[in-house]
Amino acid sequence: MTDRGFRPWPGHVVIVGGGTAGWLAAMMLSDVARRRQTGTRVTVIESSRIGVIGVGEGSTAVFRQMLRHFGLDEGEFLAETGATIKYGIRHRDWRRKGHSYDGPIDDPHLVTGRVRLDAYAVAAGRSVTEAHLFQHLLNGQKAPVAEREGRQIPVGPFDHAYHFDQALVGRWLRRKARGIALIDDQVTGIETGEAGIAALRLEAGGG
Ligand SMILES: Cc1cc2nc3c(=O)[nH]c(=O)nc-3n(C[C@H](O)[C@H](O)[C@H](O)COP(=O)(O)OP(=O)(O)OC[C@H]3O[C@@H](n4cnc5c(N)ncnc54)[C@H](O)[C@@H]3O)c2cc1C
Structure with missing residues (x-):
């Protein structure tokens, strides 16, 4: 050729x-x-x-x-x-064996432009992940949508x-x-x- x-x-x-x-x-x-x-x-x-x-x-x-x-x-x-x-990303055995940390991938403020991370929760000493909707969905193994009358409705404004x-x-x-x-x-x-x-x-x- x-x-x-x-x-x-x-x-x-x-x-x-x-x-x-x-x-x-x-x-x-x-x-x-x-x-x-x-x-x-x-x-x-x-x-x-x-x-x-x-x-x-x-x-x-x-x-x-x-x-x-x-x-x-x-x-x-x-x-x-x-x-x-x-x-997010689960960091297993992060600080020590048995300790695990779930890190969100994006700051919701950056990916929605409208909604900020729950700064009050963070200021009150709770971890960043706890203040993020995705952590709760991850813990509950839930999809980011709810079913209403046969339609799928996003549960939040965040992009996963x-x-x-x-x-x-x-x-x-x-x-x-x-x-x-x-x-x-x-x-x-x-x-x-x-x-x-x-x-x-x-x-x-x-x-
Ligand atoms: C282990 C691993 C994990 C990764 N994880 C991530 C990740 O989590 N997130 C992320 O964003 N990226 C990740 N990457 C990087 C990402 O997958 C790649 O860098 C990227 O997708 C590769 O794109 P590419 O176009 O360079 O190559 P490819 O997608 O491999 O495509 C190569 C293309 O070039 C063509 N080609 C090659 N040589 C020729 C030639 N001589 N003539 C004509 N065509 C040719 C082939 O036909 C093919 O279409 C990871 C990479 C690796 C190796």
Whole structure:
């Protein structure tokens, strides 16, 4: 197979690698370009012959905000990727053997912009985790929603995080991405010019 050059044109962003990192970057860039009407095209080059790292990955609450921003359904995300809701991180045997500490992932003030941590409880000497709704949900092994007349209602304004298989989420994001070109090929090298990378060498030529 002969390596051939793939030369992006001005206003064309090419992302090499299509795991969660690649597809999230592509979706965000494409979204900004659409909103600002820059005419920028986004292409992802990934190789079906080279897998993703495929680790279990923990997000922050920003991931949930991102789902909402792109109009992606959380229920579908959880069902199709097997992701799980993550309230915090349990540090077992933290200070000494037998002592454990649950740390929240995000400060609720940062992730809602409206609700602050219960500062009165903290000032009264209670731990930060005790003052956080997620700790109570974690202790009771509860979901962050209540069922009312067949509808699911959020129990608070907070955005939770997730833990997921990044290979499955990468594939799900690829299915959900709109207006992004995909090239399944292997980058074998680059050609540089005065402004940096001028072209990518692709194994099959970018078809
Ligand atoms: C053990 C472990 C735990 C982690 N935990 C977390 C965590 O909790 N939270 C978190 O945010 N991050 C975590 N990370 C980091 C995160 O998983 C990865 O850094 C990130 O998702 C990897 O994204 P990536 O796009 O770099 O690689 P990948 O998702 O592995 O994707 C690589 C992509 O590049 C393509 N590719 C590779 N070579 C070529 C080529 N020559 N030509 C064309 N395409 C090519 C592949 O086809 C694939 O699509 C963890 C990483 C590890 C190893």
